[in-house]
Amino acid sequence: MHFKARAGRALADETLQANLHKFGTGGLAALRARGVAEYGPQAFEQLRDAAAATRDRGLENLEVLIERFEREATSRGATVLYAQDGAEVRELVLEICRRHGLKKAVKSKSMLTEEATLNDALAANDVEPVETDLGEYIIQLANEPPSHIIAPAVHKSKDEVSDLFVKFHGTERKTEIPALTREAREVLRGRFLAADLGISGANFLIAETGSGAIVTNEGNGRMVTTLPRVHVSITGIEKVIPTLEDFATLLRVLTRSATGQPISNYVSIFTGPKGRDDGDGPEHMYFILVDNGRTSLVGGDMQEMLRCIRCGACMNHCPVYKTVGGHSYGWVYPGPMGSVLTPSYVGLEKALDLPHAATLCNQCGVVCPVRIPLPDLLRKLREKQVDRRLRPASERLGLRAWAWVAQRPRLYALGTRFAARYLRMLGGGQRMITHLPLGKGWTLGREMPAPQGRTFRELYAARAKDS
Amino acid sequence: MRVGLFVTCLVDLMRPSIGFAALELLEKAGCEVVVPPTQTCCGQPGYNSGDSRAARLLARKVLDEFEGCDFVVVPSGSCSGMIRTHYPDLVRDDRGLADRVARLAAKTYELTDFLANVARLVTMPGRFEGTVTYHDSCAGLREMGVKAQPRALLARMQGVRLEEMGECEQCCGFGGTFSIKFGDVSTAIADRKCGNIEASGAQAVVLGDLGCMLNIEGRLRRRGNTTTRVLHVAEVLAGQDGRMD
Numbered sequence: 051m052h053f054k055a056r057a058g059r060a061l062a063d064e065t066l067q068a069n070l071h072k073f074g075t076g077g078l079a080a081l082r083a084r085g086v087a088e089y090g091p092q093a094f095e096q097l098r099d100a101a102a103a104t105r106d107r108g109l110e111n112l113e114v115l116i117e118r119f120e121r122e123a124t125s126r127g128a129t130v131l132y133a134q135d136g137a138e139v140r141e142l143v144l145e146i147c148r149r150h151g152l153k154k155a156v157k158s159k160s161m162l163t164e165e166a167t168l169n170d171a172l173a174a175n176d177v178e179p180v181e182t183d184l185g186e187y188i189i190q191l192a193n194e195p196p197s198h199i200i201a202p203a204v205h206k207s208k209d210e211v212s213d214l215f216v217k218f219h220g221t222e223r224k225t226e227i228p229a230l231t232r233e234a235r236e237v238l239r240g241r242f243l244a245a246d247l248g249i250s251g252a253n254f255l256i257a258e259t260g261s262g263a264i265v266t267n268e269g270n271g272r273m274v275t276t277l278p279r280v281h282v283s284i285t286g287i288e289k290v291i292p293t294l295e296d297f298a299t300l301l302r303v304l305t306r307s308a309t310g311q312p313i314s315n316y317v318s319i320f321t322g323p324k325g326r327d328d329g330d331g332p333e334h335m336y337f338i339l340v341d342n343g344r345t346s347l348v349g350g351d352m353q354e355m356l357r358c359i360r361c362g363a364c365m366n367h368c369p370v371y372k373t374v375g376g377h378s379y380g381w382v383y384p385g386p387m388g389s390v391l392t393p394s395y396v397g398l399e400k401a402l403d404l405p406h407a408a409t410l411c412n413q414c415g416v417v418c419p420v421r422i423p424l425p426d427l428l429r430k431l432r433e434k435q436v437d438r439r440l441r442p443a444s445e446r447l448g449l450r451a452w453a454w455v456a457q458r459p460r461l462y463a464l465g466t467r468f469a470a471r472y473l474r475m476l477g478g479g480q481r482m483i484t485h486l487p488l489g490k491g492w493t494l495g496r497e498m499p500a501p502q503g504r505t506f507r508e509l510y511a512a513r514a515k516d517s
Numbered sequence: 518m519r520v521g522l523f524v525t526c527l528v529d530l531m532r533p534s535i536g537f538a539a540l541e542l543l544e545k546a547g548c549e550v551v552v553p554p555t556q557t558c559c560g561q562p563g564y565n566s567g568d569s570r571a572a573r574l575l576a577r578k579v580l581d582e583f584e585g586c587d588f589v590v591v592p593s594g595s596c597s598g599m600i601r602t603h604y605p606d607l608v609r610d611d612r613g614l615a616d617r618v619a620r621l622a623a624k625t626y627e628l629t630d631f632l633a634n635v636a637r638l639v640t641m642p643g644r645f646e647g648t649v650t651y652h653d654s655c656a657g658l659r660e661m662g663v664k665a666q667p668r669a670l671l672a673r674m675q676g677v678r679l680e681e682m683g684e685c686e687q688c689c690g691f692g693g694t695f696s697i698k699f700g701d702v703s704t705a706i707a708d709r710k711c712g713n714i715e716a717s718g719a720q721a722v723v724l725g726d727l728g729c730m731l732n733i734e735g736r737l738r739r740r741g742n743t744t745t746r747v748l749h750v751a752e753v754l755a756g757q758d759g760r761m762d
Contacts, residue, residue: 054698058701370702410565411688412685439568453571457574491701492700492735494700501530502534504533508530
């Protein structure tokens with residue numbers, strides 16, 4: 051199903067609309083605004099510059115950095131593996147499960163495992179995956195994909211969560227958020243203690259120390275990466291950055307852009323398995339670096355997209371996302387960054403309407419912590435569609451015809467003269483057109499104000515003649 | 518000061534009163550205004566739809582028509598933004614054209630920006646009694662830096678009271694062909710804008726882009742709001758009432 055159909059369904063869903071309205075009115079955008087104000091708007095712009103430059107430096111030396119990361123991580127006892135695509139991720143993780151006899155997995159938030167549809171593969175092979183991020187846990191119960199990259203259950207109301215907990219926990223219905231959170235915590239505590247496999251993502255991989263870093267607010271990530279006897283951290287190859295210093299720069303901009311926080315409640319850096327003198331930690335630690343389309347962007351006109359640090363600010367500020375929610379975008383990543391990533395990773399022809407599902411308002415571009423020019427990238431994808439003749443013939447011809455006429459001023463003057471009168475007539479006494487020919491999409495929900503009746507060029511010529 | 522007025526295709530077709538208001542304001546500011554008669558469209562529809570070849574042809578045409586002027590002034594944030602920020606991108610690979618386009622881009626202004634910061638118009642010819650709220654159009658605000666200029670000009674008019682709406686910098690949902698391709702989503706976004714406009718209690722919403730104008734007025738009327746007026750800032754400043762006959 052395409053964006054258009056999904057978005058239509060989202061608009062008709064009253065509960066979802068109420069939840070989205072709440073998100074869109076205060077939500078994460080308001081928190082970011084506060085965080086930026088506290089930091090100082092000008093200083094924050096400098097921070098964005100620094101963060102973008104840091105990411106570019108990393109991406110320009112990606113191969114070297116990945117090698118360095120592998121060397122450092124390996125020397126500290128971790129195993130570094132590579133996956134070309136989602137299928138290889140699934141195979142590698144299942145192989146790790148077989149090797150160590152793992153049956154119970156706890157997961158902290160990882161969008162990459164969504165790309166790889168890892169949970170289904172684990173369940174089909176008798177490894178039970180349990181999501182431990184509260185939002186992820188909620189949508190796992192609901193059997194839904196995340197609708198936001200950092201607030202996966204943002205489309206759910208408190209009442210919907212209460213219903214899910216009653217159904218799956220068999221407990222008395224709770225209505226207050228602290229009580230609901232406590233209940234999830236109690237259920238999850240047992241899961242953590244029973245798990246033999248911890249699966250996490252990584253916000254960044256740090257080349258100089260061979261470490262992974264995760265940024266969370268719930269603390270579940272730290273338990274996932276330390277309690278079970280095997281830890282697997284899965285992330286995209288573009289997440290490798292040179293130094294811990296770079297991590298500090300990116301961390302400052304990441305949390306503020308995401309939730310307005312100066313720093314998240316937990317920042318965890320994990321380096322290798324449990325050492326001889328360590329009190330805790332996994333016995334075995336693996337990193338899986340995933341390509342899944344990323345190298346196709348390196349060195350090309352979409353490379354800027356690889357700077358993305360997954361803060362969610364673009365969707366928090368997107369009028370379209372706030373109106374139709376994340377599930378409308380159809381794949382793992384929603385909002386503006388998703389509309390760029392999905393066609394890039396899944397295929398231009400498989401997500402034809404996503405690059406068009408934006409008003410190009412640039413509210414995303416001005417908040418992006420690493421200055422990704424998202425509207426420009428969407429426009430480039432539109433160009434690629436035209437180049438590859440993926441747009442409908444009617445649209446192609448319409449645009450060509452418009453440009454052809456617009457280059458012929460006399461013909462153009464004649465055409466607009468006619469159009470101004472015809473549309474004026476359609477507008478009637480109210481001067482509003484209720485059914486626009488060729489513009490049903492417009493007049494289903496709006497009037498089209500009628501033209502004044504004569505074109506500017508006619509009136510201007512007449513005026514010049516009079517004087 | 519020889520100013521070329523780029524009327525824009527939408528103003529030409531839909532609401533010539535805006536073009537005449539702009540003309541009057543520029544003349545009041547002491548500019549010699551020329552209106553190249555062959556002008557049509559800046560090429561934005563093609564550009565935003567991925568047809569950069571068509572957009573390049575029209576950019577070339579605008580360049581030929583306007584490069585002889587000292588300034589190019591446009592009563593639209595998105596069309597002026599097209600010339601200033603996107604034309605240079607379009608011709609980047611054409612060395613001969615790139616320099617000429619860069620010069621054109623540098624002297625292209627959105628109307629209120631030009632009136633406030635270049636021509637420094639102090640006394641507005643128009644009269645307006647009442648409360649207005651200002652909608653910041655996306656391209657005007659984020660491409661052309663238009664925010665304080667229209668408000669400053671309105672503040673120089675006696676009788677105009679500005680009441681800011683909530684989320685005034687939020688997109689109205691127009692987005693060019695987006696408004697037709699995804700009419701329902703576009704309408705829902707416009708609805709939110711209309712709610713904010715109504716909540717401000719203003720008698721008129723004033724703005725600087727015709728796309729937003731058609732979208733917002735169209736949605737207000739369909740919602741049953743027949744009283745909130747939708748006016749281009751040039752119309753208010755020049756004292757045009759938005760009707761030509």
